[in-house]
Amino acid sequence: MALIVQKFGGTSVADIERIKRVATIVKRDRDAGHQVIVVVSAMAGVTNQLVDYCSQVSSLMENDQRANADHVVAAGEQITSGLLALELQSLGQPARAWAGWQIPLHSDDMYSKARIDEIGTEAINASLAKGEVAVIAGFQGISPEGRITTLGRGGSDTSAVAIAAAFKAERCDIYTDVDGVYTSDPRIIKKARKLKQVGYEEMLEMASLGSKVLQTRSVELAMNYRVKVQVLSTFDDTPADQIPGTLLVDEEDLVEKQRVTGLAYSRDEARITLTNVENKPGVSAGIFGPLADRGINVDMIVQNVTEDGKQTDLTFTVTKGDLPRALELVKNDPAMPKCEKVHTDGGVAKISVIGVGMRSHAGVAAEMFRTLAEKNINIIVISTSEIKISVLIDESYIELALRALHTAYGLDAVEEKN
Amino acid sequence: MALIVQKFGGTSVADIERIKRVATIVKRDRDAGHQVIVVVSAMAGVTNQLVDYCSQVSSLMENDQRANADHVVAAGEQITSGLLALELQSLGQPARAWAGWQIPLHSDDMYSKARIDEIGTEAINASLAKGEVAVIAGFQGISPEGRITTLGRGGSDTSAVAIAAAFKAERCDIYTDVDGVYTSDPRIIKKARKLKQVGYEEMLEMASLGSKVLQTRSVELAMNYRVKVQVLSTFDDTPADQIPGTLLVDEEDLVEKQRVTGLAYSRDEARITLTNVENKPGVSAGIFGPLADRGINVDMIVQNVTEDGKQTDLTFTVTKGDLPRALELVKNDPAMPKCEKVHTDGGVAKISVIGVGMRSHAGVAAEMFRTLAEKNINIIVISTSEIKISVLIDESYIELALRALHTAYGLDAVEEKN
Numbered sequence: 001m002a003l004i005v006q007k008f009g010g011t012s013v014a015d016i017e018r019i020k021r022v023a024t025i026v027k028r029d030r031d032a033g034h035q036v037i038v039v040v041s042a043m044a045g046v047t048n049q050l051v052d053y054c055s056q057v058s059s060l061m062e063n064d065q066r067a068n069a070d071h072v073v074a075a076g077e078q079i080t081s082g083l084l085a086l087e088l089q090s091l092g093q094p095a096r097a098w099a100g101w102q103i104p105l106h107s108d109d110m111y112s113k114a115r116i117d118e119i120g121t122e123a124i125n126a127s128l129a130k131g132e133v134a135v136i137a138g139f140q141g142i143s144p145e146g147r148i149t150t151l152g153r154g155g156s157d158t159s160a161v162a163i164a165a166a167f168k169a170e171r172c173d174i175y176t177d178v179d180g181v182y183t184s185d186p187r188i189i190k191k192a193r194k195l196k197q198v199g200y201e202e203m204l205e206m207a208s209l210g211s212k213v214l215q216t217r218s219v220e221l222a223m224n225y226r227v228k229v230q231v232l233s234t235f236d237d238t239p240a241d242q243i244p245g246t247l248l249v250d251e252e253d254l255v256e257k258q259r260v261t262g263l264a265y266s267r268d269e270a271r272i273t274l275t276n277v278e279n280k281p282g283v284s285a286g287i288f289g290p291l292a293d294r295g296i297n298v299d300m301i302v303q304n305v306t307e308d309g310k311q312t313d314l315t316f317t318v319t320k321g322d323l324p325r326a327l328e329l330v331k332n333d334p335a336m337p338k339c340e341k342v343h344t345d346g347g348v349a350k351i352s353v354i355g356v357g358m359r360s361h362a363g364v365a366a367e368m369f370r371t372l373a374e375k376n377i378n379i380i381v382i383s384t385s386e387i388k389i390s391v392l393i394d395e396s397y398i399e400l401a402l403r404a405l406h407t408a409y410g411l412d413a414v415e416e417k418n
Numbered sequence: 419m420a421l422i423v424q425k426f427g428g429t430s431v432a433d434i435e436r437i438k439r440v441a442t443i444v445k446r447d448r449d450a451g452h453q454v455i456v457v458v459s460a461m462a463g464v465t466n467q468l469v470d471y472c473s474q475v476s477s478l479m480e481n482d483q484r485a486n487a488d489h490v491v492a493a494g495e496q497i498t499s500g501l502l503a504l505e506l507q508s509l510g511q512p513a514r515a516w517a518g519w520q521i522p523l524h525s526d527d528m529y530s531k532a533r534i535d536e537i538g539t540e541a542i543n544a545s546l547a548k549g550e551v552a553v554i555a556g557f558q559g560i561s562p563e564g565r566i567t568t569l570g571r572g573g574s575d576t577s578a579v580a581i582a583a584a585f586k587a588e589r590c591d592i593y594t595d596v597d598g599v600y601t602s603d604p605r606i607i608k609k610a611r612k613l614k615q616v617g618y619e620e621m622l623e624m625a626s627l628g629s630k631v632l633q634t635r636s637v638e639l640a641m642n643y644r645v646k647v648q649v650l651s652t653f654d655d656t657p658a659d660q661i662p663g664t665l666l667v668d669e670e671d672l673v674e675k676q677r678v679t680g681l682a683y684s685r686d687e688a689r690i691t692l693t694n695v696e697n698k699p700g701v702s703a704g705i706f707g708p709l710a711d712r713g714i715n716v717d718m719i720v721q722n723v724t725e726d727g728k729q730t731d732l733t734f735t736v737t738k739g740d741l742p743r744a745l746e747l748v749k750n751d752p753a754m755p756k757c758e759k760v761h762t763d764g765g766v767a768k769i770s771v772i773g774v775g776m777r778s779h780a781g782v783a784a785e786m787f788r789t790l791a792e793k794n795i796n797i798i799v800i801s802t803s804e805i806k807i808s809v810l811i812d813e814s815y816i817e818l819a820l821r822a823l824h825t826a827y828g829l830d831a832v833e834e835k836n
Contacts, residue, residue: 016474050497056434058504065507071515072500075493079468082490086476089483097489101519102564123564146520146541 002170007039007160012234014044023087039138039160042076066111070150077137085135095133100140107141107149114149119166154215161218165225179233180246183411184263191412199251205354260355260409270323276340279312300383349398352390371408420588421453425578428462430652441505457556457578460494484529488568495555503553513551518558525559525567532567537584572633579636583643597651598664601829602681609830617669678773678827688741694758697730718801767816770808789826
């Protein structure tokens with residue numbers, strides 16, 4: 001008998017019919033002899049409605065205001081947890097709903113984006129021992145002063161993984177509306193393959209690069225506590241024990257270390273280039289300090305020194321939404337270093353090649369550049385990490401580039417024969 | 419500086435605009451120098467929606483099921499309390515939302531109709547001392563096993579009065595969509611007058627007789643703990659300190675003990691008469707025991723013995739909804755005493771004359787009978803208590819009877835001169 005944590009997102013519990021479907025999945029695992037802890041999100045649309053109510057009465061600028069807002073917003077998950085527990089009881093499966101404070105899931109007091117401190121296991125273990133399924137409201141906890149906190153958007157993934165770690169669960173199954181993690185976005189790459197396994201670090205790169213399957217923080221947590229996480233579909237009938245989805249595992253446990261595991265991309269990129277900036281110590285801090293102070297996230301940074309070494313060209317990327325504010329700052333902030341010209345380009349996109357196998361396989365970068373060159377795609381910026389190579393290109397080439405790279409790295413699914 | 423408890427019902431907090439209006443009322447009392455505890459219901463319609471969800475997945479037959487349902491339903495008040503606290507903060511008034519478990523409001527574990535055991539005051543007193551307004555989710559508490567309970571429909575009134583008692587509040591203002599308690603239903607009696615004061619026991623009779631202004635249990639609680647309760651309108655601009663509504667007070671504190679304070683009525687009555695029942699000890703128990711066992715509430719009971727004393731005619735009333743089940747039982751239950759015939763009448767109504775002054779003023783009953791006789795209204799059943807006389811009449815005469823009695827007892831409002 002193993003302990004399984006299951007997490008169901010908003011679309012999986014969108015209405016009463018779907019909650020009934022979810023209950024059959026929970027019961028199937030329970031009937032297979034497992035103890036089951038379920039973590040649920042709010043019914044699709046409910047959180048948005050509650051957040052909208054809050055913003056109609058408050059700017060939510062102060063932590064004290066966000067505390068009252070969390071009190072409102074956390075109600076969404078509370079409702080779903082009670083309803084799923086009720087449906088399980090109707091199927092003859094004893095079940096109990098748990099709010100965050102009842103577990104208790106202790107967090108800090110940074111309301112609306114609280115971080116988990118500690119999770120009590122005693123009460124729920126007693127409930128599981130009685131044969132009950134525990135149905136936990138995700139996304140929420142209790143602060144040191146005894147108030148309701150929420151963990152930020154997507155926080156139910158984080159709840160689920162943290163709970164799986166605290167209860168030393170055999171596996172944490174994240175049920176969603178896709179059936180796993182793919183080599184690339186199946187909406188663009190028809191030949192994208194579902195991955196049987198993906199390393200935590202690879203998933204982290206993919207998650208932070210726009211793959212919406214899992215929240216970044218939940219992947220970090222899974223990596224730190226070595227939680228075996230499976231991403232799988234609520235709408236597939238294969239039992240979760242058979243691992244129909246994608247399993248997040250430790251790099252060492254990857255059966256086959258691919259050179260390249262997947263391709264991620266982001267359209268939400270804008271480029272800013274400053275030419276002929278005076279090249280002296282502190283110039284980067286002078287530029288990026290003020291941007292960070294305004295909460296503007298800078299992603300890729302490239303610096304080229306001119307021939308005489310006295311001046312430098314500096315290129316960096318921000319999100320498209322931040323571009324106007326960033327530009328305003330660069331042009332008008334008195335603290336900014338002098339430069340000759342400021343160029344911007346809001347029509348760029350980033351493509352990343354990800355794979356732990358890169359570490360031992362040379363030539364991944366060279367192959368990327370050659371493939372793009374063959375398609376006459378110009379590379380604007382290059383940035384690399386141990387398991388990732390990212391390039392910035394003209395946004396209009398994004399599909400072409402993804403397809404070419406997907407084939408070049410041998411990621412295409414083998415077509416089934418008729 | 420006094421401590422005031424304010425309670426706002428579902429129509430008073432129906433949407434964001436109304437919540438904003440409520441916040442101005444709270445702030446007005448706070449600005450007048452009072453400490454304020456607010457108790458709120460769910461936004462109109464929310465509780466029904468949540469109850470409907472629950473009934474779609476559960477029969478709610480077992481207490482364990484009702485526990486999970488309470489987890490769902492209590493979310494409604496939680497949402498309102500957070501939103502009102504947020505709006506108060508936006509008006510510059512520090513405020514904190516409280517769920518039942520945070521107070522804590524301890525109740526028993528009869529889920530969906532829990533009774534309050536004890537209310538902690540320490541945490542909220544500390545919050546009040548900091549200058550905050552406490553905005554409490556009504557209708558809910560926490561059971562001995564640490565689960566969320568609800569106090570049953572209308573339970574927010576009960577929460578408010580119990581909290582006023584626990585915190586020894588100066589006054590408990592129940593804000594609603596009417597501006598007080600009237601001598602009779604203003605929809606029928608155009609000349610109905612708003613009462614400045616009403617005794618607890620009178621209010622109890624009025625509440626249990628269908629006046630929907632206050633929940634019966636909250637009036638009992640107010641009477642037991644001598645809580646000064648004011649019923650007043652959310653939509654009136656007079657400050658509550660000026661007592662624009664109706665004050666519930668101890669009988670001894672009534673400024674003027676009217677012979678008759680008000681007229682109540684109920685259309686939800688059905689009559690059953692059993693003729694020539696054998697008159698022997700235990701015959702009443704034989705009839706009313708089985709009815710009570712099936713949860714059928716019997717209201718008025720009248721028994722007449724026949725001339726020879728051997729047989730008796732028995733008349734009693736039930737609600738219209740219970741009539742078919744009651745009739746089935748009376749006719750077919752083998753435990754029922756034999757009788758000659760069973761007559762029923764679903765077209766009856768009950769009118770009650772209420773007033774603590776009856777105790778010292780003779781002739782109230784006689785005046786009632788004379789007034790009805792003058793209008794040729796036949797009395798089917800009479801039942802009396804210390805401060806109430808009720809009669810059962812043909813339903814079609816109800817408006818006529820109410821108007822005639824209202825005038826006869828001198829309750830009509832003096833018409834304003836132009």
